[in-house]
Amino acid sequence: MSGRVAVVGAGVSGLTGAYDLRRGLGDDAHIDVFTAESTPGGLLRAATVGGVSMDVGAEAFIVRRPEALDLVTELGLADQIVSPGGLRPAVWSDGRLHPLPAPALMGVPATADALGSLIDDDARRVIDTESDRPMDWTVGADVSVGEFVAERFGDAVVARSVDPMLGGVYSALARDLGVREAIPALAQALDAGAPSLTAAVARVTGRPAGSGPVFGALRGGYRMLVDSLIGAARPSVHTGVAVRGVRAAGRRFDLDADTSIDTTGYDAVLVAAPVWAAAELLTEVAAEAATGFGRVRAAGSAVVAVAVDGPTPEHSGVLVASDADLSLKAITLSSRKWPHLAGGDHAVLRASFGRLGQPVTADDADLVHRATADLGTVFDAAGLPAPTVVDATVQRWPAGLPHYGPGHLAAMASASAALPDGVAVAGSGYRGVGVPACIGTARDGAERLLRHVNALT
Known part of the structure; x- marks a missing residue:
């Protein structure tokens, strides 16, 4: 088959969709990928801190789920998968560190x-x-x-x-x-x-959990996955292009986009933008679906990537109780968690801030100051001197994750069912957050569009 397909969004969902569309449509198909960002990747982003390149968006994937592992293997990156070390996280509560509850x-x-x-x-x-005690649970x-x-x-x-x-x-x-x-x-x-x-x-x-590590990452970071997907999908990637809407044009679709290139006459469209952005894009072509998608709230967050001198606690990270007295919500002790990041001149870690309804409002300098102060408190409780920060960078995600409140999955299934033939959605807002879930929705969306394009020919 050949065809002309548009993908709105260049994160892991959009790029996975483009890859599957290329495999299904063949070399002659034209696949446009649009992103308003200056570079593709979406929430897969890296930063260099203290001379170490580390992910400052999504960090790892669940190895025991097939989606990410299968994709990485297909792309020839299986030998780049690394596993965490043997250390476990701790929980910060009541001014000290506690073992992570288990089981x-x-x-x-x-x-x-x-x-x-x-x-x-x-x-x-x-x-x-x-x-x-009696329990009131309704199936x-x-x-x-x-x-x-x-x-x-x-x-x-x-x-x-x-x-x-x-x-x-x-x-x-x-x-x-x-x-x-x-x-x-x-x-x-x-x-x-x-x-x-x-x-x-x-x-x-009590169920058997399987053997081997639960999580994995790529030695070179998620940038490897982004680059490999682009190389395998061979799409025309258009950065800095804001798509404002999708319109039906007979049996095909046009995009309303801020660009001089031709964005008309697409056989199919994959919307791989955040669910609230999908709502705006689909208002004209799928009003019922857009209404459902538009009810989803966004949870913002920020990551402060830090390089420090001196020892760090012997845990893979620290999860912070919600009744604790710290500004941050979690610490990933990256050099402890991931052996491939250890051994450099400095230890690297990530401090995470922000929850639904609690936006990250501090400026970058203040956020680094808060992270440094909280790290000092945690390190002191672990019997260590306050870390000396030698480098830090802030990555903000103002609308990073969708809100998975009660009823969210049913609402998304209902909204998605109202999409017209030739339009599909993909991303973290529909059937779960995390890279494997995004990949799964992208592959399902691409399959839906392939059936539609095949029916047109």
């Missing part, structure tokens, strides 16, 4: 003992007796993680275990996230008849 499901403990020193005896009794219900866990296990468990885990993934507190959205395995166990939260967590954590 637990996204911070929801299997037993009170899993929480160790994070809770007191009163909170421990609430968890120990949870299975003796198919979609409730708040924070509210449900707080009702069953208490507020301290949410603030000191669940919030730290989910906050790093979704940039939101547990009370703002749906159980079905953020911890689908838990919802499935409850739907299947688990009589208590304790029983549901035990069912999930």
Whole structure:
């Protein structure tokens, strides 16, 4: 087949879609990729700090999910996959470091003992007796993680275990996230008849987890994936081009774009922009879908990448309890977590800020100052001198992640079903955040468009 296809967005979703479209349409197809940014990559971005290049957007992918691993292997990058070292994260609460709760499901403990020193005896009794109390769960219900866990296990468990885990993934507190959205395995166990939260967590954590590392990254950073996708997809990449809308033109589509190139007569369009941007782009061609997409809120965040002199805590990172007294929400001790980043002149780390409803408003200099002060507090609690910062850079993501509140997945499925033939969406807003989820939606979107283009010929 050949054809003329547009991809709006040049992050991992858009570039994966372009790659699959090229494979399906062949060498003669014309594939335009548009991005308003100056470079492709979206949330895959690197910065050099203290002479070390490190990712300052998405950092790793789940190896046990097939999407990212399959794509990396297809592109010939499997030999570049690296795994974290053996250190585990710690949790910052009550002015000190605690072991990460285990066994637990996204911070929801299997037993009170899993929480160790994070809770007191009163909170421990609430968890120990949870299975003796009746539980009101409706099959198919979609409730708040924070509210449900707080009702069953208490507020301290949410603030000191669940919030730290989910906050790093979704940039939101547990009370703002749906159980079905953020911890689908838990919802499935409850739907299947688990009589208590304790029983549901035990069912999930008791399943065989497989062997080998959970997470992986690329030795050269995610830039390797971006470059490889562009090389394999061979699209015409148009940077600095803002697309304002998609219009139907008979059986084909036109783009309203800020460019002098021809953006008319596309056989199909893949919208791989953030879900709230997709809402604006699709208002004319898919009003019902656009309305659904437009209800999604954005959670902003910022990463301060830092190079320091001196020793760092012997953890892969630090997750901060939501009732703690620090400005940042997490620390990734990158030189400890990733062996390939160790051994340089300086240790490197990432300090993360921002959650849904808590925008990062400090200027860059103040943000670096806050990161430095909080690092000093954590290092002191670990028995280490305050780190000497030798280099730092700030990467802001004002609208980085979509809000996965209760009912989000059902709403996105309903909105996506209203898309016309020849239009597809892809990205983190539809079926999960993270690189594997983005790749999955992109491949499904490309398959949908290939069927449509095939029907046109």
